[in-house]
Amino acid sequence: MSEPLLQAVDLQCERDERILFRDLSFSILPGTVTRVEGPNGSGKTTLLRMLAGLNDAWSGNLLWCGKSRTGQREEFLRNTLYLGHRPGIKPLLTPMENLRALTAGRRPLPDRVLRQALEGTGLAGFQDVPCRNLSAGQQRRVALARLLIADEPLWLLDEVFTAIDASGVNAIEQLLQQRAAEGGAVVVTTHHDLRLPGMQRIVLGGGLTDEC
Amino acid sequence: MNADCRPALTLRQDTVGALAAMQAVFARDMKVAFRQRQDLLNPLLFFVMVVTLFPLGVSPEVSFLREAGAGILWVAALLSVLLSLDHLFRHDFDDGTLEQLVLQPQPLFLLVLAKTAAHWVLTGLPLVLLTPVLGVMVHLDGNSIGVLCLTLLIGTPVLSLIGSIGAALTLGLRSAGVLLSLLIIPLYIPVLIFGTGTVASAAEGAPVGAYLALMGAFLVLALTLAPFASAAALRISLSNG
Numbered sequence A: 001m002s003e004p005l006l007q008a009v010d011l012q013c014e015r016d017e018r019i020l021f022r023d024l025s026f027s028i029l030p031g032t033v034t035r036v037e038g039p040n041g042s043g044k045t046t047l048l049r050m051l052a053g054l055n056d057a058w059s060g061n062l063l064w065c066g067k068s069r070t071g072q073r074e075e076f077l078r079n080t081l082y083l084g085h086r087p088g089i090k091p092l093l094t095p096m097e098n099l100r101a102l103t104a105g106r107r108p109l110p111d112r113v114l115r116q117a118l119e120g121t122g123l124a125g126f127q128d129v130p131c132r133n134l135s136a137g138q139q140r141r142v143a144l145a146r147l148l149i150a151d152e153p154l155w156l157l158d159e160v161f162t163a164i165d166a167s168g169v170n171a172i173e174q175l176l177q178q179r180a181a182e183g184g185a186v187v188v189t190t191h192h193d194l195r196l197p198g199m200q201r202i203v204l205g206g207g208l209t210d211e212c
Numbered sequence B: 001m002n003a004d005c006r007p008a009l010t011l012r013q014d015t016v017g018a019l020a021a022m023q024a025v026f027a028r029d030m031k032v033a034f035r036q037r038q039d040l041l042n043p044l045l046f047f048v049m050v051v052t053l054f055p056l057g058v059s060p061e062v063s064f065l066r067e068a069g070a071g072i073l074w075v076a077a078l079l080s081v082l083l084s085l086d087h088l089f090r091h092d093f094d095d096g097t098l099e100q101l102v103l104q105p106q107p108l109f110l111l112v113l114a115k116t117a118a119h120w121v122l123t124g125l126p127l128v129l130l131t132p133v134l135g136v137m138v139h140l141d142g143n144s145i146g147v148l149c150l151t152l153l154i155g156t157p158v159l160s161l162i163g164s165i166g167a168a169l170t171l172g173l174r175s176a177g178v179l180l181s182l183l184i185i186p187l188y189i190p191v192l193i194f195g196t197g198t199v200a201s202a203a204e205g206a207p208v209g210a211y212l213a214l215m216g217a218f219l220v221l222a223l224t225l226a227p228f229a230s231a232a233a234l235r236i237s238l239s240n241g
Helices: A044-052 A069-078 A095-104 A111-120 A136-149 A166-182 B018-035 B037-057 B062-084 B087-095 B097-102 B108-137 B142-169 B176-203 B209-240
Strands: A006-015 A018-028 A033-037 A058-064 A080-083 A154-158 A185-189 A200-203
Touching: A006 A044, A018 A044, A018 A200, A033 A044, A033 A166, A044 A058, A044 A080, A044 A154, A044 A185, A058 A069, A069 A080, A080 A136, A095 A111, A095 A136, A095 B018, A111 A136, A136 A166, A166 A185, B018 B037, B018 B108, B037 B062, B037 B108, B062 B108, B062 B142, B062 B176, B087 B097, B087 B108, B087 B142, B087 B209, B097 B108, B097 B209, B108 B142, B108 B209, B142 B176, B142 B209, B176 B209
Parallel strands: A033 A185, A033 A200, A080 A154, A154 A185
Antiparallel strands: A006 A018, A006 A058
């Protein structure tokens, strides 16, 4: 898989009669980490939601594996994992139940694996406590447990480092790097000073894109 | 964090079937609802209160109640479904589960159908089950109660299905409640007319087959069209979110 997974051509997005970005073109290759940068309100989350297929108010072209994404929505969704601002965790359910519900529609896994994934994010002993009794960071970790068991080649992660402690941040950085080494593609938006070797950057707000 | 349990990386060609995914959505909604049982009681309490207050407010006379009873029960059921609609997608929207639902690799209208089915089982079905008791309270005869239950059994899923369109459309709005009612009530009126019409006809001893067939047609129409409309409306609401 050396061809780009996702290719954006001349993306333009307007929000509240203000152009967030125009003529934005980039490729997401397998085995890379891409960081979307920009000040608050520059459209980072909007861009990620566009890439995920949640936001339809844009013009330009998005290609999935070289072909227009519109015609292959299900293939795209099957191979993309999106974690948003709102982590998709039900406060009334326990981490185990949440994780089971979130994976059931994509790839059901035995409870043992789910339990292990939650332990892997530092939630050992909390698997069966209702999520509303957990802290904000712990709730984010429930969502992050999906990354440990996800097999989707493309990850779109919006502000993954929010409410996560220093050692957790470290672990996520390592996970992203390892993921890229395995051939996965990761797109992250973050204000955290993420520096990974070979990282691609998309800078919003200034209207220019550079790669390094 | 360790990642031992992850398989090798390839593009996936297959995924969970739509039916299994629908079951999972349904099961989760049920589980969440039963964790918050007091919310389940709200529409039921409303239903019982309206039907109980009517004889006190208007007239406790048997002849009046027998005539108006079916109408009272239908209106009360309709309003209590309407009241519960705002919750259909709201919580999921707030905590982000709705985004994940839309991004599932199955047809969205089927998943929406599963959610609507859960909504009906949690609100419409209890109303139907409670109807015989309240029917006796408003002096309906046995035959009328049977027909009334049948019309509600066919009618309340229609209410849930049509309501899901309105709930999906008003999702991103702050004052969704009023707008939701304004949007949905006109669409509920035919169901109400035929629902009460069936019972009135049964009370006169006339055949009700034609009425029930029409209500069945409503249900089929709602089942086949409403999930598509709700799915499209959800996409629009999330697109602005």
